[in-house]
Amino acid sequence: MxxxxxxxxxxxxxxxxxxxxxxxxxxxRRQVQRLGVAFRPHVKTCKCxxxxxxxxxxxEGPITVSTLLEADYFAERGVKDILYAVVIAPNKMDHVLxxxxxxxxxxxxxxxxxxxxxxxxxxxxxxxGVRVLIEVDSDGHRSGVKPDSPDLLAVxxxxxxxxxxxxxxxxxxxxxxxxxxxxxxxxxAEQERAAxxxxxxRLRGAGFACPVVSVGSTPTALFAQHLEGVxxxxxxxxxxxxxxxxxxxxxxxxxxxxxxxxxxxGHQREKGWTLLDAGWMAMSRDRGTAGQPVDQGxxxxxxxxxxPLGDYILVGANQExxxxxxRSGAGSDPLELPVGRQVRIFPNHACSTAAQxxxxxxxxxxxxxxxxxxxxxxx
Numbered sequence: 001m002x003x004x005x006x007x008x009x010x011x012x013x014x015x016x017x018x019x020x021x022x023x024x025x026x027x028x029r030r031q032v033q034r035l036g037v038a039f040r041p042h043v044k045t046c047k048c049x050x051x052x053x054x055x056x057x058x059x060e061g062p063i064t065v066s067t068l069l070e071a072d073y074f075a076e077r078g079v080k081d082i083l084y085a086v087v088i089a090p091n092k093m094d095h096v097l098x099x100x101x102x103x104x105x106x107x108x109x110x111x112x113x114x115x116x117x118x119x120x121x122x123x124x125x126x127x128x129g130v131r132v133l134i135e136v137d138s139d140g141h142r143s144g145v146k147p148d149s150p151d152l153l154a155v156x157x158x159x160x161x162x163x164x165x166x167x168x169x170x171x172x173x174x175x176x177x178x179x180x181x182x183x184x185x186x187x188x189a190e191q192e193r194a195a196x197x198x199x200x201x202r203l204r205g206a207g208f209a210c211p212v213v214s215v216g217s218t219p220t221a222l223f224a225q226h227l228e229g230v231x232x233x234x235x236x237x238x239x240x241x242x243x244x245x246x247x248x249x250x251x252x253x254x255x256x257x258x259x260x261x262x263x264x265x266g267h268q269r270e271k272g273w274t275l276l277d278a279g280w281m282a283m284s285r286d287r288g289t290a291g292q293p294v295d296q297g298x299x300x301x302x303x304x305x306x307x308p309l310g311d312y313i314l315v316g317a318n319q320e321x322x323x324x325x326x327r328s329g330a331g332s333d334p335l336e337l338p339v340g341r342q343v344r345i346f347p348n349h350a351c352s353t354a355a356q357x358x359x360x361x362x363x364x365x366x367x368x369x370x371x372x373x374x375x376x377x378x379x
Contacts (some may be wrong), residue, residue, distance in 0.1 A: 009369065012282035013261040015344060016373070017306060020257035021239060021367045025054055028221065028238050035227045040064050040214065041081060042246045045351045048360065049077055050373040055083045055239060064216075075104040083107040083214075085234070087135060088115065093122045100130050101255045107131040107212075109170060111145045113158045120162015122351035131167035133212060138195035139175035139188070145312075147199035148353060151299025156208045166203055168231070170211025171196045172192055176219035177247050181295070188222035197229035219250045242350040247292040253300070253308060257360050258354060259344040260299070261361070262322060264337045266354060270340075275335055276314070276322035283317060284352035297362070298322065299345035299353075304367050306344055309335060312343060 025063045032039045041055040044066040052074065056063060062081035065071045070081050080103065084096065088108045099107045108130060110116055116132075123130055134155055137144030145151045173192035179185045192215050203210040215227065216234025227233065240258040241251040262278035268337035281297065289296040298314035301324050312335055322345070326335075337343070347353035352358075355377050362371040 002073035005348065009261055009361060011261050011263045011342065012278035013361050014354060015259045015261050016240070016360040016362050016363075017257045017259070018370070020255060020306075021051070021267050022054070022211060024238055024241060024251075024255060028055075028235060031222055032233060034096055035233065037230055038062070038228050038232040040081075040216075040232050041086070041239075042066070042216070043070055043074065045236040045354065046239055046375065047073075047377065048076070048355070050241060051360075052079075056089055060115050060202050060230075064183040064236070068092060068099070069376070071099055071104065073376060075102060079104075081105050081107075083109075083133075083170075083234075083270050085109060085110055085172070087115075087353075088119065088285050090118055090125070093119070096130060097122070100128055102272030102317055105129065105131070105134055107339075108166060109133045109135045111135040111137075111143050111155065113151070113154050116155045116158035116164075117162065118340060119157055120164050123162065124164055130218075133168045133170045133214065134165055134166060134199070134319055136169050136171040136199045137195050138171040138192045138215075139173050140224065143201075144171060147195045147202070150200060152199055153206050156203055156206065158276055160208070166210050167206040168210050168214060169199045169203065170212070170214035171194050172234075172236075173215070173217050173220045176217050177244060177288075178291075179219060179246065180299075182223065182249060185223035185249070186220050186225060186297065189224040191225065192217075192220050193230055198368075200229065207262055210322075218245065219248060222250060237350050240350040240354070242288075242347045242353075243293070244288040245288050247294060247296070253346065254306065256346045259302065259306060259346050260343055260348045260353065262343055264339050264341045264343070265321075266339060272325045273315075274324040274335070276345075277320065278314075278322045279320045280317040281319050281346060282353075282356055283314065283345065284349065285317075286347070286349040286352040288348040295327070296346075297327070302344045302346060304327060304342060306345060306346075308314050308346075309343070322373075329337045330337045 135195040
């Protein structure tokens with residue numbers, strides 16, 4: 001039975017527009033088919049079985065996770081093929097091996113000789129079945145070994161010393177979030193592809209099989225022209241999108257499927273402020289659009305149909321109070337919303353905003369709540 005989002009939902013609440021989500025999923029599905037590679041969706045954004053079922057290519061996966069709690073959750077629900085896509089820490093190997101023993105097919109990543117030697121000791125000559133990938137740095141954004149560095153082969157040899165095969169290479173072009181044009185996004189996608197393919201070629205030339213060649217970020221996944229030499233693609237935030245993705249041109253604002261429902265609780269009229277009951281505890285402190293051409297504050301304010309209310313954003317946020325006002329330079333005339341009126345706020349970063357809540361209130365195109373999907377948080 002559906003319910004109107006007004007009068008029935010206590011705020012703040014996390015809304016998921018199912019029609020927009022399905023449209024986003026279909027867009028990525030068509031792109032993956034065109035590119036002709038396997039798809040390993042990242043579930044760190046959704047952390048929800050109801051969503052994951054819609055993006056996985058089979059009930060057993062494959063999936064990408066960023067926490068071992070995610071691996072636990074999905075393994076307990078029948079997902080088998082799991083890539084833990086954060087450089088492995090020694091104190092997590094027991095957890096990885098326990099997941100493998102319970103029937104998961106775990107893949108882990110590393111990017112140093114030190115880690116390779118340690119992992120080799122723990123995997124006992126590769127008999128555990130855990131697959132090990134070498135992370136490649138394709139953009140100088142975070143971890144990984146440069147594809148043309150001597151360190152790449154040194155890491156592979158360190159694994160071999162422990163009897164562990166090089167399961168492949170993977171990379172994440174996080175610098176794509178800093179692109180500002182379609183041309184830049186396409187160039188970054190090619191840079192990502194070329195880097196990881198070069199790494200795979202060098203490893204194979206040195207006698208390492210390297211069967212997996214994995215790339216992925218939502219921007220590069222959607223703007224890649226081809227993925228020659230790549231075996232699989234990873235992406236996650238595309239399911240919901242957010243203001244950062246809209247700000248770099250990966251999606252339109254009306255593609256954003258995630259929003260926070262908030263209620264007007266007061267005014268500071270002399271300041272042009274409308275006070276909402278959704279502060280940074282609801283939206284998160286993420287200010288990912290601050291460095292973009294359009295700064296969206298702590299979120300873009302919309303009506304209940306998800307249509308932006310002109311230039312109104314959250315210009316400030318306390319723990320439980322959101323300060324809604326016109327974007328700086330957009331004029332001073334306040335939008336007069338009465339106490340009790342509800343609005344939706346699009347987030348800067350879907351992952352961090354969703355992490356503030358325990359469930360999605362799933363709404364249809366008419367703004368009716370049609371279900372409640374549980375999600376989880378933590379490590």
